[in-house]
Amino acid sequence: MKYFAKLASVLLAALLSFGVAYSASADKLKVGFIYIGPPGDHGWTYAHDQARLMIDNMLGDHVETTYVEGVPEGPDAERAIAKLAETGHKLIFTTSFGYMEPTLKVAKRFPDVKFEHATGYKQADNVATYSARFYEGRYVQGQIAAKISKSGVIGYIASFPIPEVVRGINAFMLGAQSINPDMKVKVVWVYSWFDPPKEADAAKVLMDQGADIITQHTDSTAALQAAADRGIHAFGQASDMIQFAPDTQLTAVLDDWGPYYVKRTVDVLMGTWSPGDTWNGMGPGMVGMAPFTNMPSAVAMMARKTAESIRTGAFHPFTGPIYNQAGELVVAAGEVAADFPMLATMNFYVQGVDDKLPE
Amino acid sequence: MNELLIASMMTMMTAATPLVFAATGELVCEKSGVLNLGVEGMMLIGAVFGFAAVTLTGQPLAGLLAGSLCGLVAALIFALLTLTLLSNQVATGLALTIFGTGLSALVGLDYVGETIEQIRSIHIPVLSDLPVIGRLLFGHDPLVYLAIIILALSGWFLKPTRWGMILRAVGDSEVSAHAIGYPVIAIRYAAVAFGGAMAGLGGAYLSLVYTPLWAENMTAGRGWIALALVVFASWRPSRVLLGAILFGGITILQLNAQAAGLGIPGAFMSMLPYIATIVVLVLISRDAIRIRLNAPACLGKPFRAER
Numbered sequence: 001m002k003y004f005a006k007l008a009s010v011l012l013a014a015l016l017s018f019g020v021a022y023s024a025s026a027d028k029l030k031v032g033f034i035y036i037g038p039p040g041d042h043g044w045t046y047a048h049d050q051a052r053l054m055i056d057n058m059l060g061d062h063v064e065t066t067y068v069e070g071v072p073e074g075p076d077a078e079r080a081i082a083k084l085a086e087t088g089h090k091l092i093f094t095t096s097f098g099y100m101e102p103t104l105k106v107a108k109r110f111p112d113v114k115f116e117h118a119t120g121y122k123q124a125d126n127v128a129t130y131s132a133r134f135y136e137g138r139y140v141q142g143q144i145a146a147k148i149s150k151s152g153v154i155g156y157i158a159s160f161p162i163p164e165v166v167r168g169i170n171a172f173m174l175g176a177q178s179i180n181p182d183m184k185v186k187v188v189w190v191y192s193w194f195d196p197p198k199e200a201d202a203a204k205v206l207m208d209q210g211a212d213i214i215t216q217h218t219d220s221t222a223a224l225q226a227a228a229d230r231g232i233h234a235f236g237q238a239s240d241m242i243q244f245a246p247d248t249q250l251t252a253v254l255d256d257w258g259p260y261y262v263k264r265t266v267d268v269l270m271g272t273w274s275p276g277d278t279w280n281g282m283g284p285g286m287v288g289m290a291p292f293t294n295m296p297s298a299v300a301m302m303a304r305k306t307a308e309s310i311r312t313g314a315f316h317p318f319t320g321p322i323y324n325q326a327g328e329l330v331v332a333a334g335e336v337a338a339d340f341p342m343l344a345t346m347n348f349y350v351q352g353v354d355d356k357l358p359e
Numbered sequence: 360m361n362e363l364l365i366a367s368m369m370t371m372m373t374a375a376t377p378l379v380f381a382a383t384g385e386l387v388c389e390k391s392g393v394l395n396l397g398v399e400g401m402m403l404i405g406a407v408f409g410f411a412a413v414t415l416t417g418q419p420l421a422g423l424l425a426g427s428l429c430g431l432v433a434a435l436i437f438a439l440l441t442l443t444l445l446s447n448q449v450a451t452g453l454a455l456t457i458f459g460t461g462l463s464a465l466v467g468l469d470y471v472g473e474t475i476e477q478i479r480s481i482h483i484p485v486l487s488d489l490p491v492i493g494r495l496l497f498g499h500d501p502l503v504y505l506a507i508i509i510l511a512l513s514g515w516f517l518k519p520t521r522w523g524m525i526l527r528a529v530g531d532s533e534v535s536a537h538a539i540g541y542p543v544i545a546i547r548y549a550a551v552a553f554g555g556a557m558a559g560l561g562g563a564y565l566s567l568v569y570t571p572l573w574a575e576n577m578t579a580g581r582g583w584i585a586l587a588l589v590v591f592a593s594w595r596p597s598r599v600l601l602g603a604i605l606f607g608g609i610t611i612l613q614l615n616a617q618a619a620g621l622g623i624p625g626a627f628m629s630m631l632p633y634i635a636t637i638v639v640l641v642l643i644s645r646d647a648i649r650i651r652l653n654a655p656a657c658l659g660k661p662f663r664a665e666r
Contacts, residue, residue, distance in 0.1 A: 038575070040472025070575065155618070188617045191626075197577055200570040201374065205614040208366035221474065222570040229477060244474050356622045 029091065029269055031055060032084035033067035034077065036096035036219075037194040043219035043238040044193065044255070045069065048095045048118075050239070051257035055265050063265055073098025078105055085110040091268045093261065094118065096193065097162055103127060114273050116264060119164050121344060123275050130260060131164070133281030135171035135343075136310045137253030137289055138215075139317035140303050141235050142175025144250050144292070145213045146183045147299045148233055155206025156187045157199055157216040157223050161358045163346045165217050170350045171317045172215065175306075177352055186211055187355035196222035203227060203234075213250075224248060233294060240290040250295055251303070254288035279339065282311040318343065323351040361491075367615060368495060372503055373569065374607030375600075377402070377561040377578075379506040381585035382592070382599050383513050384557025388434075389589060390517060391550035392530035392657035396452025397437055398558050399582025400459020405430040405559025406566040407463040410573040413475045422475075422567050423502075423560060430559015431552050433459060438551040442544050445661045460576060470573040477571040478502065500568050507600065509557070514596030526550060530655035533662045543662055558582065587636040593643050594653040606632040 031052075039049035052065050066089065071080045077099050084092050085106055093116045094103045100120040107115045107127045115127040123129055145154050154176065158165050169187060176183035186209060188202040199218045203226035206214060214227045214234035221244040227234035228245040236242065236252025260278065267273040280286035289307055292300035309315040320331035325348065331337045349357050381398050388395050409426030413419060437455050440446045478500055481487070486497040517523040529536045529546045537543045561581070566573050584606050591606075592598035613628035643653075 038471040042472050046472070186618045186620070188614050190614075194574065195577075195579065196570045196572045196574045197565060197579060201370075201610060202614050202618075204370045204373075205367070205611060206618050208363055208370055209615065209618045210363070211618075220572065220574065222572055225474070225477070225571060229479070355617075355620050358624075 028062060028064040029265070030087070030089040031063055031065045031265055031268075032089035032092040033065065034071050034080055034084070034092070034094045034096075034099060035067055035069040036071065036073065036098075038069050039067070041194055041219045042221050042241055042244065045095070045219065047238045047255035048093070048257055051261040052093075054258035055261055058262055059265055059269070062269060071099075074102075078102035081106040081115075082109065085113045090114065091265060091273075092116070097160070097164065114268055121277070123277060125275060128264075128273075128275040128277070130278040130280075132255055132257075132286040133279060134164070134253050134255070134287055135167045135317055136281045137287050137307075138168045138171040139175035139310065140289060140307050141215055141251065141253065142172040142177075142183075143179050143306055144295060144299060144303050145172070145215065145235075146176040146179035147302070148250065148295055149183070149213050151210050151212045152180065152182060153184045153186060153210045153212065155203065155209070155211030155214045156185050157202045157206070157214065157218055158187050158189045159193050159218050160191060161189065161347075163344060166349070166357065167343060167346045168217055169353060170346065173350050173353050174317060174322065181352075183352070184354050185352070187353065189358060190218060192218065194219045196220040199223045200226040207232065221245070236290060242290065242293065247294060249290070249293060251292050252290040254290055256286055256288055259284075260286060282307065283313060324348045325351055325353065327351060365491060365494060367611060369498065371604055371608040371611050372499055374611050375603040376503050376506045376607075377564045377569070377581055378585050378588055378603040378607050379510055379600060380561030380564060381558045381582060382588040382603060383506075383510045383596065384554035384561075385585055386589050386592070386594060386596060386599060387513055387517070387526070387557075388550045388554030389658055390530045390594060390655050391526050391547045392533060392655050392660065392662070393438075393441065393547050393551050393554075394448050394452065394659040395434065395437055395455070395551060395554055396449060396586065397433070397455025397459065397582075398554075398585050399578055399580070400456035400463075401430040401433045401555050401558035402562035402565070402578045402582045402585075403459045403463035403576070404433050405562030406577060407467045407470070407562075407573055409559070409563030410470055410473075410475065410566040411466065413567060414470060414473055417476075419476070419478045419567060423563050426563025426567075427556040427560040430562065431556040434551050434555020434558070435548070437555070438548050441661070442547050442551070445663060448659050448661070456582065464575045467573045467575060471575070473573065475567070475571045478568045502564050502568055506564075510596055510599060517596065527655070530657055533657050533660070537662075537664055543664065547662075558585075561585070584632055587633060591632075591636045591639045593639065594655065605635070 033052055035045045037045040039045050068080045071077050091114045095118045097119045103115050103117045107124050117129050119131045120129045173185050190198045190202050199220055200222040203214050203223040207230055212232050214223055216223045216237050221241050224234045224241055224245045228248040233250050234248050236249045238255050240252050242249045292303050316336045318337035320335045321333040322331040324330050337343050385398055405426035408429035409422040412425035413422035440451050441448045480500045483497050487493050525541055529543050533543050588602045591602045609631050616623045
């Protein structure tokens with residue numbers, strides 16, 4: 001994070017030194033963002049918006065940012081993205097998995113606009129993809145959950161059955177199993193990224209069924225608050241949600257898109273932007289962990305240690321032996337799951353997940 | 360297992376409560392002969408203004424009052440349009456829902472991501488600690504009881520009381536009621552207002568108790584379920600509670616089935632309340648007498664007083 005900030009400021013200084021003429025033209029680069037939820041969700045979209053504000057702060061003299069919030073994944077998305085492209089935005093971040101096809105479609109119509117699609121896997125000449133290795137944080141969460149849980153059952157609120165979410169569930173399960181092989185993970189799919197009452201319902205149901213720790217792959221704080229209401233522990237999502245449940249949140253996987261967004265914006269300003277895929281984890285700082293709270297210090301110590309070994313690359317959460325639900329060996333002992341195709345297209349559960357993966 | 364059953368029933372009760380509020384209001388409204396399809400919109404208005412009031416004052420009671428009051432005002436707009444200006448009730452009701460969705464989103468812009476102190480479940484010393492029934496009967500939040508009390512009072516009001524009978528008469532034969540000298544329009548205004556207040560309260564329950572958050576469109580179709588529920592209950596208050604627990608329960612059961620790993624598609628179970636409503640509609644439509652007994656005969660018809 002700091003490293004990137006430094007890098008960005010160096011680049012910025014370089015820009016400024018020869019950029020006087022540039023700024024004199026008064027034509028600021030317009031950067032657009034498409035959000036799936038409201039910036040105030042204190043989760044996924046909030047994290048993206050924080051990154052947008054970082055661009056404003058660091059490159060405000062050269063860049064102007066715009067965002068469109070609450071854009072549903074589907075035909076509306078295409079319209080919203082095209083609108084940004086038509087209104088002179090030269091760099092557009094589309095920040096949800098379901099924007100993949102709309103982004104590609106619009107990109108074809110606007111070849112001189114650069115597109116950045118989050119969590120997707122299809123690139124084009126002017127479409128880059130980027131994602132974060134959230135599963136690294138989920139593994140740490142799984143370990144913490146296994147240490148804290150008394151019932152041995154964890155409730156997992158999932159959004160859509162896509163590789164990113166399945167990967168998270170599996171990493172969580174593997175982390176939990178590394179502490180206690182008998183841990184159970186129950187999964188409820190709510191088929192939405194942001195639907196607070198439904199997320200709360202799912203949390204309540206999971207607690208009814210004996211889960212004493214709740215974790216989620218949806219964006220609101222509702223599940224955390226439902227857990228707080230029953231006095232059990234839970235994990236925040238995408239940003240530090242501790243203010244919503246001070247006695248409940250154990251930690252949260254943090255998304256830090258800022259350095260990446262700033263770098264890509266600078267790339268466009270300098271004309272060095274190129275498509276490709278970026279998939280960063282704790283090492284480069286795209287994934288972080290909120291402070292380990294509401295747990296014994298020994299557990300916090302263990303969590304810090306695991307996170308540190310993932311960050312340095314000494315340990316990979318998907319290290320074999322890993323079995324699928326049918327009991328078949330999918331990653332051999334001592335080996336590490338490959339990014340492609342295994343991790344990028346993950347569509348199976350590891351052994352021990354108490355659910356059937358929806359088709 | 361027993362623990363799971365009790366816990367699930369508790370959760371179902373909270374899922375049923377907003378439906379009980381909204382359906383009770385709509386039932387009284389329809390009994391007076393007015394079909395207000397704006398329940399979803401009024402619920403959203405109640406949810407956002409209730410939430411705003413609590414954010415501003417810190418008082419849960421203020422939130423509940425504001426929620427029901429704003430639902431009532433929205434209903435009065437509907438009443439003005441349909442009863443005084445004689446616009447089409449179906450179209451106006453739909454417009455009210457769309458209006459409510461938009462207005463609540465606009466008002467709610469500043470409140471997204473805010474949180475408030477949730478209204479907690481009550482705990483009566485001795486009674487709440489009784490095994491099994493203790494929690495089932497005495498362990499809910501206060502509004503669960505309020506919903507049941509209002510439903511019971513409405514049921515009582517409609518049956519033997521003088522004004523309840525007048526209200527039903529207005530819904531069954533506006534011309535006769537008018538001829539006898541009852542103020543048809545005034546009574547309908549009152550019924551519509553009550554419906555709005557209850558829908559607003561149901562909405563406020565969602566944003567104050569269910570999840571202490573405001574999110575755009577957070578009622579997620581509960582207003583429509585409440586409308587279906589009134590038909591499902593064939594306009595009888597006693598059946599509203601049963602239907603609400605059933606309808607609310609299906610959402611919870613759906614998630615329960617998933618958590619238990621049963622592999623039933625969630626979308627299928629979410630569809631069930633509506634199928635049940637259609638089945639009930641078909642069943643009661645076969646029996647002409649039963650319809651005449653319960654369904655308000657003048658439902659949805661505009662009334663112009665001729666002298």
